[in-house]
Amino acid sequence: MFDDKKSLIRDLFERNHRAMLRYFTRKVGREAAPDLLHDAFVRVLRRDQLEAIADPPALLQKIALNLVRDFMRKRRTEIAHLRPRELLDDAPSQETAPEDRLEYERQSRLLDAAVDLLPPRCREVFELSMENMTVGQIAxxxxVSDRMVRKHLAHAMRVCRAALD
Incomplete structure (x- = not known):
């Protein structure tokens, strides 16, 4: 039984891995595509009674679609939480109380000083994110890879939050 499953998966992999890698690369980029391809076949391996599935390539396509959806959902969540928007309030208007304007200016100076202390590449990533560029666009x-951009943004956010605390 195990040999049947093993040969079925090997055949499925040999027939579909190139097309799936192209699909993943088109959907999520070259960096993440091999990992998703691996995850797809791991999910197939974990299936019980794979021999009973009428159309294994269709199952593989459904798994690939779900993996891309999960990946994109995770990416959107990461980007939303890594964006530095919450660190910067809108500039106070003339009607704002003077002490609120002073506090805003103090926080702006602290934030500027923290950004100036960032390593050059990290600062560049942070500044590009402030221009509303996505992680993919910055990369x-x-x-650099999307992962490296996210690491730089996470570091910049930690430094900026610490400066404002």
Missing amino acids: ARLG
């Missing part, structure tokens, strides 16, 4: 512009 493409700087020639």
Whole structure:
């Protein structure tokens, strides 16, 4: 029984891995595509009674679609939480109380000083994110991976939050 499943999965992999890798690359980028391809086949391996499935390639396609959806949902969540928007309030208007304007200016100076202390690449990533560029856009512009952009943003956010606390 195990040999049947093993040969079925090997055949499924040999027939579909190139097309799936292209699909994942198109949907999530070159960096994450191999991991999702691996995850897809791991999910197939974990299926009980794989031999009873009428259309294994269709199952693989459904798994791939779900993996891409999960990946994109996770990416949106990460980006939303890594965005520095919550660190900066809108500039106070002339009607704002003077002490509130002073507090805003104090926090702005603290934030500027914290950003100035960031390593150059980290600062560049942070500043590009402030221009509403996505992680993917920043990665493409700087020639680094999405993961590295997220690491830089996470570090910048920790430094900025610490400066404001």
